[in-house]
Amino acid sequence: MARDSNKSSTVLKAFKVLEAVAAGAGPMSAADVAEAAGLERVTTYRMLRTIEEAGYLDHDAATKTFRINPRMLTLARPVFADGPDRQRIADLLRATSERTGETCHYSELSGIETVLTQRAKGVQLVAVDFAIGTRCELHATSVGKAILAHQPPAFIQDYLTLDLKTYTDRTIADPDLLISELERVRMQGHAFDFEELSSGMNCIAVPIRNAMGHVEGGISISGPSNRLTRARLNELGQIMRDEVRRIGA
Incomplete structure (x- = not known):
């Protein structure tokens, strides 16, 4: 589809990262998320930490993995209400x-x-x-x-x-x-x-x-x-x- 200058490619990439983590069978490393999302590792890691700060991902420092935080359910509530x-x-x-x-x-x-x-x-x-x-x-x-x-x-x-x-x-x-x-x-x-x-x-x-x-x-x-x-x-x-x-x- 035609590119829309009003859209943010950064936000779209962030959603790709979030969807990749959500689709994973369990906690995922930044490298695994980058591969699943088709993005560079540095970009992926930056977005993972940003989404974590927003409260929608949990980060395990010991295993260096990320997983979906239950706060995500608040976004889905209107859909399933x-x-x-x-x-x-x-x-x-x-x-x-x-x-x-x-x-x-x-x-x-x-x-x-x-x-x-x-x-x-x-x-x-x-x-x-x-x-x-x-x-x-x-x-x-x-x-x-x-x-x-x-x-x-x-x-x-x-x-x-x-x-x-x-x-x-x-x-x-x-x-x-x-x-x-x-x-x-x-x-x-x-x-x-x-x-x-x-x-x-x-x-x-x-x-x-x-x-x-x-x-x-x-x-x-x-x-x-x-x-x-x-x-x-x-x-x-x-x-x-x-x-x-x-x-x-």
Whole structure:
């Protein structure tokens, strides 16, 4: 997308550092964070200490590692606070999970990615259960494509100018092919992901509209490809669309 002179590259780098620490399996050294964030070590260390001073990271001087401070939860509180919309989505996920037996996820548009904010666990023993806060690129998942397909044309065109990452040999990273895929999504009312994000995993997603009629999120079901065949995904899609219509989304 076009560079905006009103934006601070330093702040963007700081968020990359913070996200790298948050995505880590445990405490991380400055070198590990720098590698994960794709930044120079000196820059990364300076930002880590600054974020620590702000109270959002803990620094262990003995091991020279950093980890997320619980204060981060205060920033997320408005997102996860109870309210009519959140309860409506929770009811939708619960009803869909009960009807399908599958784990259902709800993800929202966040910049040029999706972020998973709610889920309802199913009864399937073999299932794909993403963690709350998981972020994914729009073109590589069913829920991402379900959301992207209903964004303004200018947003879609800007997204197509990005260097789209390929996760498997089935990821749709070619702009022309992605345009065709988004057209199919709009016609079908749902989006598929046939091993596009991860080999052996299939998914289906349905967009969710807000009170203004805009698509800002979507519900999805993911699972092993040998169980979630195209035929099964079509069955799930019908149930998901029924439940979405029931809540008026």
